[in-house]
Amino acid sequence: VEERVEHDHELAVLSDPGFDPRRELILPAGREATPSEGFRATSQVLETRPDGVRIEAVANRPGHLVLVDAFYPGWRATLDGSPVPVLRANIGFRAVWLPAGRHLVEMTYRPAPLLWSFGVSILTGILTIAGLLRGTGFGANR
Numbered sequence: 001v002e003e004r005v006e007h008d009h010e011l012a013v014l015s016d017p018g019f020d021p022r023r024e025l026i027l028p029a030g031r032e033a034t035p036s037e038g039f040r041a042t043s044q045v046l047e048t049r050p051d052g053v054r055i056e057a058v059a060n061r062p063g064h065l066v067l068v069d070a071f072y073p074g075w076r077a078t079l080d081g082s083p084v085p086v087l088r089a090n091i092g093f094r095a096v097w098l099p100a101g102r103h104l105v106e107m108t109y110r111p112a113p114l115l116w117s118f119g120v121s122i123l124t125g126i127l128t129i130a131g132l133l134r135g136t137g138f139g140a141n142r
Contacts, residue, residue: 014066025064051108080104
């Protein structure tokens, strides 16, 4: 119920004629984020892959870098190589907090089910190899 109320609030803010998506941002708690006066920033996509993107961003003051691409749990981000949270912005986009200055932001999609299946595959491979070695007598005590 609480999530529904939050989405209703976000939809109301987004549909307000006074909302400017170029200057305002709605974050998960329903707080609008407006940059301070004089805020200037540029960004350049350096690389895109099916599972990620690398962006160079330059901001004269702290703010958010918003990627107008689908938010979904499983997105991970780094800012200059250090992990940072990926925020849901304007209901369906991705954002990260960006300090003032020049930064490299990398976002990679790593959903939990994919990581679990990768771990299970590795474990299965190890057990298969162990079973094959045991079946051939290799490594067994004679």
